[in-house]
Amino acid sequence: MIRKITYTIFLSIIVATLILFFVAFPFGKNKMGVGKYYLNNDIKQTGAANVVTAVTLDYRGLDTLGEVTVLFAAAAGVSILFYLIDQDKKKRERQVYPNFIVRVGSRIIFPFILLFGSYIFIHGHLTPGGGFQGGSIIASGFLLLYLAYPGERVNRKKLAVTEGLAGLTFVVFGAIGIFTGAHSFLFNFFPKGTLNMLFSAGILPILYIAIGFKVGSEFAGIIDDMMCQTVCGGEK
Amino acid sequence: MIIVSWILIIIMIVLAILSVQFKDLLAAVVAMGAVSLIISLLFLLLQAPDVAMAEASIGAALTMIIYIIVVRKTERREK
Numbered sequence: 001m002i003r004k005i006t007y008t009i010f011l012s013i014i015v016a017t018l019i020l021f022f023v024a025f026p027f028g029k030n031k032m033g034v035g036k037y038y039l040n041n042d043i044k045q046t047g048a049a050n051v052v053t054a055v056t057l058d059y060r061g062l063d064t065l066g067e068v069t070v071l072f073a074a075a076a077g078v079s080i081l082f083y084l085i086d087q088d089k090k091k092r093e094r095q096v097y098p099n100f101i102v103r104v105g106s107r108i109i110f111p112f113i114l115l116f117g118s119y120i121f122i123h124g125h126l127t128p129g130g131g132f133q134g135g136s137i138i139a140s141g142f143l144l145l146y147l148a149y150p151g152e153r154v155n156r157k158k159l160a161v162t163e164g165l166a167g168l169t170f171v172v173f174g175a176i177g178i179f180t181g182a183h184s185f186l187f188n189f190f191p192k193g194t195l196n197m198l199f200s201a202g203i204l205p206i207l208y209i210a211i212g213f214k215v216g217s218e219f220a221g222i223i224d225d226m227m228c229q230t231v232c233g234g235e236k
Numbered sequence: 237m238i239i240v241s242w243i244l245i246i247i248m249i250v251l252a253i254l255s256v257q258f259k260d261l262l263a264a265v266v267a268m269g270a271v272s273l274i275i276s277l278l279f280l281l282l283q284a285p286d287v288a289m290a291e292a293s294i295g296a297a298l299t300m301i302i303y304i305i306v307v308r309k310t311e312r313r314e315k
Contacts, residue, residue, distance in 0.1 A: 052286045120289070128285035136293040143301055219298060226305050 047192030048125040048201035056130070057204045061186035064207075065170065068214060072167070075218040082225045098148055106148035113141030121212030125201040131208045135215025142220040146227045154224055159217045166214035173203050173210075241281050248274040259314045261307045269300035 038055055048054040056064050097103075120127075121134030142154060177187030186207075193200035248271055255267035272295030279288035 050286075129289050130286065133286070133289040133293060136290070136298060140293060140297045143298070223298070223301070226302055229305065229309055 043195060046188060046201055046204065047195060048204055049196050050125055050127065050130075052128070053125045053130055053204060053208065054201075057125075057207050058186075058188055061174070061207070064211070065174065065186075068167065068170065068211060071215065071218055072163075075222050078222050078225050082229065085229075097150065103148050106144045110141050110145055113144065114138055117141065117212070117216065121208050122205065123198070124208035124212075125204045126196060126198070131211025132215050134212040135217075136219055138212070138216035139219030139223060143223050143227075146223060150227075153228070154220060156221065156224065159221050159224075163214050163217040163221075166210045166212075166217070169210040170207055170214070173206055177203075237281065241278060244274050244278055244281075248278075261312055261314055262304065265300060265303040265307060268303070269296050272296040272299070 038051060038059065042048065042051045042054045046054040046058045048058070117134040117137035119134075120129040120137060121131045124130035124134070145152070174186040177189055178185055180189040181187050186203075188202040188204070190202035192202055198205075251267045251271045251274070255264045255271065258264040258267065272291060276288045276292040276296065279285075279291060
């Protein structure tokens with residue numbers, strides 16, 4: 001009984017605080033001036049036509065590095081979790097091969113998915129999208145191949161090398177910024193170029209290409225781990 | 237456009253309730269993927285194409301396939 005009364009009192013205090021908190025904020029009004037600052041100064045300072053890219057890679061570049069690190073930790077965790085499962089106890093299901101249309105169609109479509117994903121992360125500073133979106137599209141292309149050819153696997157060593165090189169590119173290009181100009185990590189030290197051209201916005205396209213490769217190989221690794229729990233052919 | 241977004245929101249809420257209520261777990265996973273797809277359409281209507289692309293590729297494709305693999309490894313019917 002006392003416990004119920006205590007819970008009720010605590011809950012009412014929390015609800016009252018939340019109501020007071022949200023009443024203090026006028027709904028629909030812009031409370032932050034930072035968004036307007038980004039919109040006004042983005043082209044002059046970064047040269048990127050896509051303001052979202054300018055915010056995520058230039059103004060908040062360190063946060064993106066942290067985000068990529070979190071994704072790497074998650075992928076590594078999935079790998080470790082499935083490696084610890086006893087290899088002999090894995091239940092191997094009878095492999096069911098998809099029909100002819102799925103196999104040939106996926107083989108035709110796969111290069112176009114790769115091209116589309118690459119287009120998205122190469123044009124990240126011009127059009128919507130970027131490294132994360134392009135990388136996950138590339139990984140879904142690998143997923144299509146896993147569904148169409150259950151006996152095959154990607155080369156995990158090449159995936160790991162790609163991922164490591166991409167991460168190294170990001171950090172190296174960030175570290176070069178320390179020794180040039182503003183003496184800050186991830187400083188945009190390349191020339192800005194003309195707006196709306198492919199070679200513009202300094203180091204932002206390079207960083208987004210690195211993120212695209214990294215995210216694509218990490219997601220492909222996760223898919224490989226997951227698919228090999230059910231249908232999988234060759235050795236690691 | 238407002239009518240379209242309201243219709244999408246209502247379909248999304250119905251699908252979200254269905255994904256909890258289904259006893260067939262594969263159907264629940266498909267309903268969840270459909271919720272992600274509709275959320276990505278709504279992001280597009282709200283003029284956030286970057287988020288829409290991320291949601292469509294990660295939420296509707298990769299997450300759904302991981303859930304389908306888990307359903308295949310365990311049991312399909314909820315007890």
